[in-house]
Amino acid sequence: MPNYQRQRVSGIVILALALMWLDSHAPWLQSVRYMTGYLLAPAQQVALVPSVLGNWFGESSASRQELTNENKQLTARNLVLELRAQRLAALEAENIELRELLSASEQVDDRVLVTAVVAVDPDPFSQQILINKGGEDGVFIGQPVLDAYGLLGQVIDVMPYSARVLMIADSNHAIPVQVNRNGVRAIAVGTGALNELELIYVPNTADIVPGDLLVSSGLGGRYPRGYPVATVNKVENIPGKSFAAVTAEPSAHLDRSRHLLLVFSHGSGQVPPADLWQSAE
Amino acid sequence: MNIRAVILVAVGLFLAFVLEHLPMPDLLLWLQPAWVLLLVTLLVMHAPHTFGLWLAIPLGLMLDVEHNSLLGMHVLTLAVHIFILQLLYRRMAMFNFLQQTAVVFLLVVLQQLLTYWAVALVSENSGPVSLWIPSLSSALVWPWVYALTHMALARLHLS
Known part of the structure; x- marks a missing residue:
């Protein structure tokens, strides 16, 4: 084993330790992390294919009966929620009005x-x-x-x-x-x-x-x-x-x-x- | 290094990162072998003059982002891994598959141990970890990966 190889490995180890210290103390390595994310993105997308396919298969093989039931449930739930939303609109308007009275900042919907x-x-x-x-x-x-x-x-x-x-x-x-x-x-x-x-x-x-x-x-x-x-x-x-x-x-x-x-x-x-x-x- | 070898290495890297990210049920996740580490082992064994310590920097950074560890942690463990391999690769080529499997097991244990120490140094909450489980699965996967690479190399007339 030539000597320069040892110097190299110690160099990289010191570099890695410095990186770790920097990463835990300073925020600006965040961009390095983000850029490396681009390199990883294709592999990550491909790795998710089986689970995406599984979901798609599960959804498309649901029976007609199940879908009808789910649809009924969702429609009922939607009705209830719409009812609440109507009340919410009025309440929100009232809330904004009251806040304006209090000269507080207006709370916008998220x-x-x-x-x-x-x-x-x-x-x-x-x-x-x-x-x-x-x-x-x-x-x-x-x-x-x-x-x-x-x-x-x-x-x-x-x-x-x-x-x-x-x-x-x-x-x-x-x-x-x-x-x-x-x-x-x-x-x-x-x-x-x-x-x-x-x-x-x-x-x-x-x-x-x-x-x-x-x-x-x-x-x-x-x-x-x-x-x-x-x-x-x-x-x-x-x-x-x-x-x-x-x-x-x-x-x-x-x-x-x-x-x-x-x-x-x-x-x-x-x-x-x-x-x-x-x-x- | 010809174009076919470059493509083979690129495909191998891509596959290793796909496997590294593959979502699995909770129980199996503990068993996920260290794919990228296995690939690095293969690369260093087959082309020790092309793939040296420099490999630790890009691959280490990518692994750090993949596992959300501190930037530099996997650079450190990969550098140590490659350094030991450079001491060992001539002997490894002579070993039979059982001996190779044992060496891979020890190398992955060492990497896990280094990671564990680094985590313990940097953050306070370090729970007990099953260090040896991924090492075991990596070691068990190794003969198959090795044989597969040999076949691919022979098919492409690269060996």
Whole structure:
């Protein structure tokens, strides 16, 4: 083994370590990641062909009876939703009027983009999924993701034609919430289990009872306000401890939803600057 | 290096990345062999003067994006992998398939171990991982991949 070979391998190892350090401390390697995503895109598209074909086959081989039933259900549901939408229009108009009276900023309806889940991260210690919309569709890092039942998570990595979503149940994830009934604020932290969130720093005296709906409070600046996040299922006051142990079950179907919504709401998904706390002092 | 060899390498790379991304049921995902690593092993064994350490940089970056790991992590593991292969490739060519399988198993274990250390260094939450399962499946797949490549090379008169 010639000597220069050893120098070369140490050179690459040092380069790799420097890259890793940079990637964990500076944001500007994000563009390298994005560009490499273009190289990977064809292989990823081809890899998804079997599952796409499977879906298509499943859909096209559904029986006439099933389709009729599904159609009936959807029509009924559509009617109910339209009814609610009519009421919503009136309520929204009234809300805007009231806000104008309060001279608060007008809340515009959020624009959404529909996407499908294409893969799930196999690592049991991280709750991440891959979706089939990416930077080319306007997806950005920090974008909130919903399913039909509530908030599901946020985008943490964008590739040209796909993106990675961190779910609210991941143990590295926290979301500011408030109780829909009375506005009590709390922070819901993922536990790593798909069906459980934990509310932290809830005083023993706080008015939270099982069954309460928790909605996003929008205070972090990352998620839009007012989307359902979870339902409280257990409140435990431990004598001698200053905080209550509160667990909640996510409203979104984290393990079942196939179609998700990406929200483009005004001001959401903004990452607070890292020196926010220093500048506040 | 002629045009057919270039096409073969390109197709091989493409296939390896397709297989690496292939969605699978949860249980099988643990068993997914390290396809790109196997391909690199093949390339270095067959053309050690063309495919050297430089291969680690582009392929490592692509693997990092594929697995959403820190940029540079797979560059590191691939560089170490290729370095060891360059020490070993003459002997590997003489080995029978069982010995080769054992070497591939150890190499993939080493790569997994390096990845695990890097993850543990950078982030706090490092759960227990089944390091040896992908290594085992990679080792089991290796003889077939090796035989297939030999056939392809013989068919294309490249060996």
